[in-house]
Amino acid sequence: MLKNIDLSRKVAKKEYKSxxxxxxxKLAALQRRAFELKVPVIVVFxxxxxxxxxxxxxxxxxxxxxxxxxxxxxxxxTEEERLRPFLWRFWVRTPPRGRIAVFDRSWYRVLLxxxxxxxLKRADVRRACRDILSFERQLSDDGAVIIKFFLHISKAVQxxxxxxxxxxxxxxxxxxxxxxxxxxxxxxxLAATEEMLSHTxxxxxxxxxxxxxxxxxxTLKIFNTVIRRxxxxxxxxxxSARRKPAKxxxxxxxxxxRVSILDQVPLSQSLEVDDYRDRLKKKQKRVRELExxxxxxxxxxxxxxxxxxxxxxxxxxxxxxxxxxxxxxxVVPIAAPNGIELxxxxxxxxxxxxxxxxxxxxFDRSWYxxxxxxxxEGFCTDAEWRRAYREINExxxxxxxxxTVVFKFWLHIDPKEQLQRxxxxxxxxxxxxxxxxxxxxxxxxxxxxxxxxxEMLFRTSTPHAPWTIVESxxxxxxxxxxxxxxxxxxxxxxxx
Amino acid sequence: MLKNIDLSRKVAKKEYKSxxxxxxxKLAALQRRAFELKVPVIVVFxxxxxxxxxxxxxxxxxxxxxxxxxxxxxxxxTEEERLRPFLWRFWVRTPPRGRIAVFDRSWYRVLLxxxxxxxLKRADVRRACRDILSFERQLSDDGAVIIKFFLHISKAVQxxxxxxxxxxxxxxxxxxxxxxxxxxxxxxxLAATEEMLSHTxxxxxxxxxxxxxxxxxxTLKIFNTVIRRxxxxxxxxxxSARRKPAKxxxxxxxxxxRVSILDQVPLSQSLEVDDYRDRLKKKQKRVRELExxxxxxxxxxxxxxxxxxxxxxxxxxxxxxxxxxxxxxxVVPIAAPNGIELxxxxxxxxxxxxxxxxxxxxFDRSWYxxxxxxxxEGFCTDAEWRRAYREINExxxxxxxxxTVVFKFWLHIDPKEQLQRxxxxxxxxxxxxxxxxxxxxxxxxxxxxxxxxxEMLFRTSTPHAPWTIVESxxxxxxxxxxxxxxxxxxxxxxxx
Numbered sequence: 001m002l003k004n005i006d007l008s009r010k011v012a013k014k015e016y017k018s019x020x021x022x023x024x025x026k027l028a029a030l031q032r033r034a035f036e037l038k039v040p041v042i043v044v045f046x047x048x049x050x051x052x053x054x055x056x057x058x059x060x061x062x063x064x065x066x067x068x069x070x071x072x073x074x075x076x077x078t079e080e081e082r083l084r085p086f087l088w089r090f091w092v093r094t095p096p097r098g099r100i101a102v103f104d105r106s107w108y109r110v111l112l113x114x115x116x117x118x119x120l121k122r123a124d125v126r127r128a129c130r131d132i133l134s135f136e137r138q139l140s141d142d143g144a145v146i147i148k149f150f151l152h153i154s155k156a157v158q159x160x161x162x163x164x165x166x167x168x169x170x171x172x173x174x175x176x177x178x179x180x181x182x183x184x185x186x187x188x189x190l191a192a193t194e195e196m197l198s199h200t201x202x203x204x205x206x207x208x209x210x211x212x213x214x215x216x217x218x219t220l221k222i223f224n225t226v227i228r229r230x231x232x233x234x235x236x237x238x239x240s241a242r243r244k245p246a247k248x249x250x251x252x253x254x255x256x257x258r259v260s261i262l263d264q265v266p267l268s269q270s271l272e273v274d275d276y277r278d279r280l281k282k283k284q285k286r287v288r289e290l291e292x293x294x295x296x297x298x299x300x301x302x303x304x305x306x307x308x309x310x311x312x313x314x315x316x317x318x319x320x321x322x323x324x325x326x327x328x329x330x331v332v333p334i335a336a337p338n339g340i341e342l343x344x345x346x347x348x349x350x351x352x353x354x355x356x357x358x359x360x361x362x363f364d365r366s367w368y369x370x371x372x373x374x375x376x377e378g379f380c381t382d383a384e385w386r387r388a389y390r391e392i393n394e395x396x397x398x399x400x401x402x403x404t405v406v407f408k409f410w411l412h413i414d415p416k417e418q419l420q421r422x423x424x425x426x427x428x429x430x431x432x433x434x435x436x437x438x439x440x441x442x443x444x445x446x447x448x449x450x451x452x453x454x455e456m457l458f459r460t461s462t463p464h465a466p467w468t469i470v471e472s473x474x475x476x477x478x479x480x481x482x483x484x485x486x487x488x489x490x491x492x493x494x495x496x
Numbered sequence: 497m498l499k500n501i502d503l504s505r506k507v508a509k510k511e512y513k514s515x516x517x518x519x520x521x522k523l524a525a526l527q528r529r530a531f532e533l534k535v536p537v538i539v540v541f542x543x544x545x546x547x548x549x550x551x552x553x554x555x556x557x558x559x560x561x562x563x564x565x566x567x568x569x570x571x572x573x574t575e576e577e578r579l580r581p582f583l584w585r586f587w588v589r590t591p592p593r594g595r596i597a598v599f600d601r602s603w604y605r606v607l608l609x610x611x612x613x614x615x616l617k618r619a620d621v622r623r624a625c626r627d628i629l630s631f632e633r634q635l636s637d638d639g640a641v642i643i644k645f646f647l648h649i650s651k652a653v654q655x656x657x658x659x660x661x662x663x664x665x666x667x668x669x670x671x672x673x674x675x676x677x678x679x680x681x682x683x684x685x686l687a688a689t690e691e692m693l694s695h696t697x698x699x700x701x702x703x704x705x706x707x708x709x710x711x712x713x714x715t716l717k718i719f720n721t722v723i724r725r726x727x728x729x730x731x732x733x734x735x736s737a738r739r740k741p742a743k744x745x746x747x748x749x750x751x752x753x754r755v756s757i758l759d760q761v762p763l764s765q766s767l768e769v770d771d772y773r774d775r776l777k778k779k780q781k782r783v784r785e786l787e788x789x790x791x792x793x794x795x796x797x798x799x800x801x802x803x804x805x806x807x808x809x810x811x812x813x814x815x816x817x818x819x820x821x822x823x824x825x826x827v828v829p830i831a832a833p834n835g836i837e838l839x840x841x842x843x844x845x846x847x848x849x850x851x852x853x854x855x856x857x858x859f860d861r862s863w864y865x866x867x868x869x870x871x872x873e874g875f876c877t878d879a880e881w882r883r884a885y886r887e888i889n890e891x892x893x894x895x896x897x898x899x900t901v902v903f904k905f906w907l908h909i910d911p912k913e914q915l916q917r918x919x920x921x922x923x924x925x926x927x928x929x930x931x932x933x934x935x936x937x938x939x940x941x942x943x944x945x946x947x948x949x950x951e952m953l954f955r956t957s958t959p960h961a962p963w964t965i966v967e968s969x970x971x972x973x974x975x976x977x978x979x980x981x982x983x984x985x986x987x988x989x990x991x992x
Contacts, residue, residue: 083796085898092847344590351588354581
């Protein structure tokens, strides 16, 4: 999902100034309170070369009481450090209760540099992820707040920054040959980073991607994230000391600082009718051939359809299945859970519907309801939807390990298009059933849903089961894109 | 540790009868309460063929309301089940809230039968363990109580039972060729079981080994375990509903039903002085050679000494190190944690002392204090010592993955021997410093310590870092045994 994140976001100088001072004061107060409550805090900075780690770390520590924090730079391990297990040098640097330890690069170094350089094999990656998760879970169980930032910039911006540094005699030395080499390997690092983020994101130590083109934006996001995480932990401790019930909802960071993925989706893409008819026929024929082939090879396929109301899920699914042999696929529509379903773990009803090897199951809405509608409407607790990202990733990993091909479509339309479709549905008698009061209510909560959707896309787009955003303002374009994605995915799997 | 467990334990008929009725009534009441509180309960029965699974499951369900539970037999997967991911058939059978699901064999089948038959490779074992842990954690996070029994019998008893079944015309059919084949592979299954128990034991779903030679003993142990686990969960739920603080301590199952490992340690083993001197010299010479070899090969070694007060740790360590090059080893004595250590995760101070590759670190007492003295004296919470087993196993796994050879010695003496040593220390002026008021106090808590030690030996004896029980009533014997163990372990490692 990294390449879908909108990196162009900026904060104007005036706005920055008005916001920054209160944040400084708040952060300093929280540091003192964390000290009193003996909460250890770990802040990890990872990110691209020239993303501005040094500057941003400096921004963060300036308002802090210098007696209460330490900054540790993680260089390649020394000879001395190589003589001990990989986590040793980080364990010995964990902060005592009440202090803040900032890590400039961290234990994740091994999953990026060593991974790309090929020093780390696939099995080692898995082992390193397992060890890191144990490490972070142990610290978190012991009361530590763990905040992990990945500073994200594009290859173009990285290039510009490296060139600027090199062109200046004073800063030239800061760009090493290794930096330039790594710049050339931007794509490899991007893949390694996606893998790292998805394998080490957890409810107890979640990742925050920081859009780092604009320093002011990045600083505000970092401050707000640290503040929210500290507030959440401190208020939980204070509540449990007073034995008071939890407030209904934990605040997140401000709307305007959150990851933005959907706004820059190129919704203007479209397809002419003739072109569409032509392609549709060909693609549908091909999908039917593939249906037969996966049946012969006993490959199970899962296709998840999620998207805005009126984005065209039904029509899209119909085009996908129109030509299929009905014995080979099933469409499972997911509504609100019934009594027996509510009496089980929320994933239970989806496990029940898993396709047999050789079959296709299409979910019209899915387990992602947990982190969208259930989150937004308060149908589950904060802790429940937060841990659902991991639970979902684990379930999909299990499917993929078994050999399942998993497609996940997010059908995206903009609010204007949605409004038009809602209105036209109300006008056309035979389409009125498609539009309910609830649709209008959900539309009003658009902002909250968007936040949930973008976090979902970010946290559950894994290398083994990535999301595909389907631009659906033009239904024809959307249908062909979905067909193409399924065809490509299955063909790739068959070649294995 | 399985082979160290005392399997000879019995309960007399009269005692059984007097205890069983109240347990039946209690269990039925707890089932109703769990139903009201909507707690799902999962009970897993694994164990040897002819261990009596069927009978024991029957005993368990008799007092239950039949509308509130189900019993599922896990056979080899059907054709239909093979077409779906491994966990699918278990997910769909998880109980709804308030019900009890009893599994006669379970998802662990794959780690035993498939493992021994060689259908499961090492990487698959790791993946299966990971998936099982995710599965159990997800259910537990969702409120399920997960109780896992392994019914343990010796190879001799298994043989006797199989023969008895075969000799009777009525029961002959029950012994299949596969049963006999598995009986011959008892040793392989034992190794696979040890591995399974250690990799899938967790604070949220711990294993209980049931000594199943005597049906009455086994039944009482199973009943008491289920009752205690349900009581613990129900009282936690009731407390949190009323917002009352936790009682200081959760009760465990009765003393006389707990795993017994130490009682049948053959403490009478001894060594004559001449023989001892002879061997000591040779072994010490060999250890010194090995010290040099591991230095050259950069192999780190960790040796943990734990044991009863006055068991002779100091003298044993001295004999081990007497002849070593002091530049190659270090003895780290562990006392109560100081202020800065208390301000960190309890494992922090041990991480700091990890040996460099090529060096030996000997811990005189260790991280196991968490699950012994800290548990017994209430220096940490129930949740803290319960999760410590996993944390310790994770840390040791990390060391071993790095190439470290880990030895863990439990120096065992009986209470009579301990008393003699205490008394002789008090009489001899230059030994008086060795005996304090605390030693006498600890001695009075002997029972509680024994429970803690036996649980520790069972839960942290892993294939990668097993415990060695050192019979120490005769100090000479103990010293030679420790030396031999270190020599064998390092030689094995060097051959790799």
